[in-house]
Amino acid sequence: MTDRTFAHDAELPRVPLPTLEDSCSRFLAWSAPLLTPDEYAETERAVADLLRADGPARILHADLERFDRSGVDSWLDEFWPSRYLGRRDRIALNANFFFLFRDDTALARSTSADQAERAAAVVTAAVNYKLLLDDEAVPPVVQRGRPLSMAQNRFLFSETRIPGVGQDTVRAPYSAAQPGPSPARHIAVFFRGNIFRLDVIGPDGVPHAHGDLVDGLRAVLKAAAVRAPADTSVGHLTTLARADWAPLRPELIADPANRATLDVLETALFAVCLEDFAPVDTLHACDQLLHGDSANRWFDKSVSFIVFADGTAGINVEHCGLDGTTILSFVDTLLRAPVAEHETRLGATAQGLPAHAPLEFALDDSLRARIAAAGADFAQYAADNATTAVSFDDFGTDRAKALGISPDAFAQLCYQLAHQRSKGLIGATYESIATRQYRGGRTEAMRVVTPEILEFVAAMEDPAADRATRRAAAQAAAAAHVARAQQCQRGEAPEQHLWELQWIQRRRGAELGATEPMPFYDSPGWQIARDDYLSTSSAPSVNIQYFGFGCTSAKCIGVAYVLLPDRWNLYLATPAPVADRMHEFAAHLRTAVAEMSELLATT
Template sequence: MSDRTFAAEDQLPRVPLPTLEDSAERFLQWCAPLLNDDELATTRAAVDDLLRADSPARTLHAELREYDATPGVGSWLDRFWPSRYLGRRDRIALNANFFFLFRDDTVLATSTGATQVERAAAIVSAAVDYKLALDEESIPPVTQRGQQLSMWQNKYLFSETRIPGEVQDSVRVPYSDDSPGPSTARHIAVLFRGNIFRMDVIGPEGAPYALEDLIDGLRAVREAGATRTEAGVGHLTTKARAEWAASRAALRAVPANVDALDTLETALFCLCLEDLTPTDTLHACDQLLHGDSANRWFDKSVSFLVFEDGRAGINIEHCGLDGTTILSFVDTLLETSVADHAAHSGAQKQGTPPIAPIEFVLDDALRADIAAAGADFAQYAADNATTTVSFENFGTARAKQLKISPDAFAQLSYQLAHRRSKGITGATYESIATRQYRNGRTEAMRVVTPEIIAFVDAVENPALDTAAKLEAARAAATAHVERARQCQSGDAPEQHLWELQWIQRRRGEELGVTEPIALYDSPGWVVMRDDYLSTSSAPSVNIEYFGFGSTSPTCIGIAYVLLPDRWNLYLATPQTVADQMHAFAGHLRTAVADLEALLN
């Protein structure tokens, strides 16, 4: 196996394309536990209609099969991901972007000073080292159980910017037809008090600036941006996408603003210097998720944030980057000292790097637009309720002692807590990584199985003895592991059926498929995808918390860091149902204790 970053991509196995019959059968199995008899009968009839010999779904599936066999296409999902992520029309700020809060005791953090500019400069130095290594393809491919994983997402780490569109967004990115090969940019965008600055991080001869130089440059940024701007253009990136597209067009009507946007969009990444110290960990997490939107550019693929006290984290635009890619990126940055990063990258002392304000020419209409966007998003963020839950004495090591899959333990606990807090079992999403495939990203797993419902019923039934409850827990854990294995193997129905729906939207008229397909209005499709819990994990010893917003008006977003010795969760939900989230958090603590006692 080659150690070159992208060498294995063409040799990786392709994502299997399920048959229409297999996806339909699994879909029925997956949605059935959430439906009553009448709903299931209606859904079964829709599936039968989908599978009839002359069904329009067969035309759509044939088109997908033909696309999958097209030379140069890496995966049948290659058009799905842009449709899914770039096609969404709501905000990406808080709704789609996700964050990691770094630990304070990483090798990188402890190898330099603790002030804001020292920590920020260390992160910049480490990121530039990674960027130059990526350019040379000397970042070894990530492996899992000896198998190399897809690394194509790493091409989206630097100089990638999402561009708002009226109908669908686009992406400005290197390694593309418009910009072949790695990014040639030598600068980053630094934001402080809503002011935006260009700062070079790679010198004229190609050598990165030394740590001391970067510190001096960031001090100069803080001094130049000491007065908070009243027109933080970053507010506009919080708008719904079509609205932001209209605002961007108004900005670009002024030539100077075209240059300003070009500087921002080609920057390697954003560095947001915050002029506050978080009051506690939850406050730090909330600031990383949304914070001061004047001091953000949410369309940038990577934004590092550093607070006044030196605490730090990262905010990620999701269209080209998943959590597993960011974890390996962040681990590489944080597990090495700043001196070793500098030595590896060939950083040289070159004096204070050039900095310059990125300035926009704004008329009264644009200023009003910016102010309204900022006020609207501030209210939107205030309408988002969050909390953290931490288990300092439970982690994967304890789960393995109890002879249960750690993730199964987590998901069983979530279901038990949800039933106790709301009295119902609701649709639950879990992200499953599939990077072992070419262009692999994630698969959508639906957690609720008949065995999980039987487990919760059993635990909540005082008439059952411990042996019966234990048997139900073991059966639910086994079913969970098996479904996760199916997802990892590409044997999952949702994204396949969803892509058929996208094909109809994109090309239905051309293919002669214009009539509504009953499946997509069936109770099974609607109920299975209406998340009550949306869950994802980020296992890294360098991460304290991971977080994202909820996905529906009744949803609790559950981002969890499950490690051998601890288990930290960040929960988010709309303020209108905040009491349900707090009840869930309380019941989760007792659910974990009860399940641990049962398995013990």
């Protein structure tokens, strides 16, 4: 019998809590390649201050040790809400991420490209997954013989982020407020700025057949044919900075009817956003999945499926409770089986047209004005985001392995070489490392730039360096990259530990008597090593064309990549004022891949 979904979660090893000395030592080593001698010396002094026996960091670390012993899953259990829910800027485009589905998956091939048919197939598959999850019948993910944490699956359905003044909260099942799975039987459907409730599970608890859902979606398309006025599409508000959205929500729900409407929207299993156009190309599809028309989105929903007029489909994900690896497992399960197979497993039956109704808000002139302003502001913000897609149809993990190099190391070496050639420097680079092998594990922050990376780039840029020198430098840099990734997977990375000490001081420093400022957090090392020039993350799935997210700063290039055995697709994003550098990076990346392939090839 297959293990139950959460069978292994309580038995998984816990993320080890490093000592303060170890994290400080590692941080100095990790930041050193990016610092001048003077900057390093200043950072070294700041680290020494952090390690003072009578300093606040000792008190804060002792409190973290206490928390780690208090029965929690992980010492990071307070870190994640602070990191994700504590951000006060907008999450739309800045934090949410997307996947563009392939159009030749088993699910896609089992329907026509008709929008309602394709969307209904995705809904059928997702409801099947939801009911399997309710019964804990989704098999645990196993990687290299080790089960991974399945805890994030609890945030897939009926989860909505709620804006808060100081920090957001989450409305979700499997919580103290709502123990167990979501009892909801409906989804939220968006079309032309209108929002509808659509029941996907019948009154007696039996899921609707695919044909019923096709009819229901067509009924919504017909009923919502007239585009909603821009100042009535409340989804625009979810694009605001969280600090701006938070005070508006109480105004919105002061009207009992609005509170009831918002309740239906927030408890919906997920959102389906139907577009009235077909993307002109792949990049256009990716951009629309990342941001789109905010009248037709609710960026606070954990999961929003987006289906275009030609059947092209993808997903936009709110990041606070869900990481890419969980979404990949979810999406793979949906896309790798035809709709009839999902229907059979689901026990779906034809019940006629599903119940559906518009979700409308009563809005005064003040709210309407702010809704319209939010929509216009976000449209401009999205327009100020430059993107491009890069595809290698002749390179993938198989080729990298044949060259005797780790595929991810190959990718990161190419990124650094391309960045040097496009911007004239090596800058701080973030890579997300999955750590779901731990109880409640999510990700670790890897800092890519090592001394070996610098030596590799220098060798590649040195006209006097011969092939053997460059090849040896590439191999050394790849080995260092793999070693650092393994260090992250062992829970030995310094950044999140040191960052959590800063969060603890903010949360309860006064209570602990640890309010003294810590110069470390203003040191060149902390500031420079975390000021990303490249923010990178990978999502390997044969069912995905592209993966993407926004950049993290005014100079950053977001690099989301799908690296598979036979191909390598990247989606790049950066602020429009520095778009030229992004396009230069993309061009140099092509050259770097060719050079590296030739360099490592056996002669």
